[in-house]
Amino acid sequence: MERLAPDDPRSIGGYRLLGRLGAGGMGQVYLARSERGRTVAVKTIQPGLAREPHFRRRFAQEIATARRVGGEWTAPVLDADTEAATPWVATGYIAGPTLHRVVAHDHGPLPGRSLRILADGLVKALRDIHSTGLIHRDLKPSNIMITIEGPRVIDFGIARALDGITSGGLTSTGAVIGSPGFMSPEQVRGLRLGPASDVFSLGSVLAYAATGRLPFGTGDSGGHALMFRIVQEEPDLEGVPEPLRGLIADCLHKEPEQRPTVAELLERTGVNEPGGDEPRGPWLPAEVLAQLGRHAVALLDSEDPDAGERRDGALAAKTTSTAQPTSTARPAAAVHPPTQAAHAAHPPAHAAPPHAHPSAAPAYGWDFPASSAPPATPVAPAVPPPVRVRGLTTALTWMFAGLTVLLTALVLHHAAALGEIPGWDDDGIGLLGRHLADPDAAIHGAESVLGLAVSVVWLVWFRRVRRNAEAIAPGRIRYSGAASVWLWFVPLVNLALPKQIADDIYRVSHPAPRPSLALVNAWWTLLLGYFALSVVSEGNANVVGTRREPGGEAIELAENAVGALAALLALVLIRRISTHQSRWLTGVAR
Structure with missing residues (x-):
């Protein structure tokens, strides 16, 4: 590894650069550390290539597909910004x-x-x-x-x-x-x-x-x-x-x-x-193993290039403050003159976001330790490590599949009651009545029990994928983990804020740089439509006193048809988010 050159940036995105790893036909490669102390390799793209729109589109597509690869035998793609003035991609450092x-x-x-x-x-x-x-x-x-x-x-x-x-x-x-x-x-x-x-x-x-x-x-x-x-x-x-x-x-x-x-x-x-x-x-061979050991020691000794300047500046400030009378105030600009001079001469090409704390201690046990230099800013709260959601995803898949079947059965039941299905009795008993004395009550009962189970498992799954999304891209999710659960129960608020969290999770988890939210929007629209029709259906039942009135049957038919579609899209959505997160976090999640 070589030292950073005077014209090299000191940070890219939320990554603090430690040194140069090399250069290739596409650009420069740096050794860097994340806000939580993970060691990564950051590759930047040459300015000439970055100015070509065709190359940018191709680079974005390659990053999106490369994010699907990552496991025991490859280096996973962890982060990227294909729209930056100088596009870059961060991969796990080997x-x-x-x-x-x-x-x-x-x-x-x-x-x-x-x-x-x-x-x-x-x-x-x-x-x-x-x-x-x-x-x-x-x-x-x-x-x-x-x-x-x-x-x-x-x-x-x-x-x-x-x-x-x-x-x-x-x-x-x-x-x-x-x-x-x-x-x-x-x-x-x-x-x-x-x-x-x-x-x-x-x-x-x-x-x-x-x-x-x-x-x-x-x-x-x-x-x-x-x-x-x-x-x-x-x-x-x-x-x-x-x-x-x-x-x-x-x-x-x-x-x-x-x-x-x-x-x-x-x-x-x-x-x-x-x-x-x-x-x-x-x-x-033993010689190669010894070389790997020396490489690991050198990596652990690598620290923020500005850390020495910060320590020297702090020591100089302490020495000066000791020599000066206590009543004499030192100008704030004189506390760290070497660091300020370095930053003035070489401003970073990609300044860290306001929430970034490059000196933060590592949050993941498998990360390399961060520099032992004292942080210049308060340490950010540790982001919890990602968690597995495969079991919850499987359970939700079967539950939503069951809801889709039950709601479809209700659609057929009410369609038969309206005489929309030839060969079925006008009262809607028809084929269902051969096995159930009261098909309407039986299916509604099963729907209620399964719906309650889905609500509980869904909220646990939703909070966990939100936690994984935060691990993938810290600071990109607008609300806390607890809010991802209780916002569903706040009147009026739950018509919009859970959708914002779902949007954030889907964007962060999806491998495409700018994924379409068509699936999330369609699911949310159908879900709100289902709730609205449920309210209308209950109100109609209270007015007419029975669910066998033609108006009530038509409303329930629409309600259950929309509900069946919403359940089907929810099934697709949870599978897609879980799959993307599993691929993205391969080699990261335990």
Whole structure:
């Protein structure tokens, strides 16, 4: 990691920058810490690219799809601002060197067991990526981080949804995306790409890790010559140990359909599975493990670049105040002159929001510790860690499905009473009456019991997804966790404020930068319509004294039809929010 340059910002969004990690074709990459102390990697986009509207749209789409990837073998996308003057994206920071550095500089080719575990981890990473409809398109040693627990695949900046690739697989400028030494033949030819392209790149990566050289030679003679050999010549696998050699050779078939699928590779690379004979223990050579330990220590020692200036300023202020008479007031501007000078000379490109407290202690146990420097501002309250909602989501799914069925049955019952369904009795008994003596009372009773259960479970689920949304994007939810429950019971207020919380939760949880609220709006409109028709229906029943009057039947039919649609949309809504949060928080939530 390099120190920040004088023209580098000191913060981006709510992230305090600690140093430079490197630079790529798209922009600069920084090491940073969040308000709660989590260590992240923040990538900014070059100004020239940021000025191109087409690139901004494509970048926003890539970030939205990349947020669906994140798990044990990849670095999750945590935050992004694709509309900022300088667009940026924050990903989970992987503490370790790249595979390229380990092989090319620090250790050399990996031994047999390390290669087997590397292959297994990379295949599982591709499984996670491909399962969301993405392909990486640039799998190479510099995009693979080496950690104590296994490899991690990073940089989905050029990953594309399979159905979003233009014909020919080219960018808008006609340039093929990828790194020449690890491209597939179809990628070189500019053909449409699929998961098999990543499998070919995987074979090249494993061959490099096993031998320290590219399977199709170096690019010293020029990138075009290297790409010609990828398309026309056989790979050089001399020195690759068995059985990995056969696997790599299969991955490097020229024709995509002849390469093994990721599922087939998983059967051949599985290690440390239950019942397996692979010995457990460290998967890396001792020298690499020692390097990882030194890297972790250096990371823990990394602190806010301004922390030393703050301490020096505080010490100077204390010394000066001790030397001055107590009755002499020091100007406020003189307390921290180094910090103020630094900020005046290098104002941050993205100032932290008013609620941000970069020096706050970590809120999550899995985060790296924050700097031990004393905070310059009061510490923000810790955001509670995310929680699982899978069980509640499943329960609500079945409950809303049951409500939809019951309300649909009531619709048919009242339609039959009105004579709208041929073949049914005019009094509405019809088919329902064959099994129920009083179908209207029985279905209403079941609806009431299920509706009460739904109300309780819904509020618990609603508060939990609100808590997860706060963990995903602190400060983006307008009301507290308690308010997300009791606002439903406040007259008039519950016609609007719970909807605002639902809007915030949906926006924060959805992977799209600007998700449409059409689903939330439709559900809320139907819900209010159902409540309004319920009031009218009850009033009509009190006036006419019976629910068998034609006017009462028509109102109840409309009430239950709207209720059935509202329950169905609620089912879709809870599944969508829960799924998005589960994908987003993969690797974060316990």
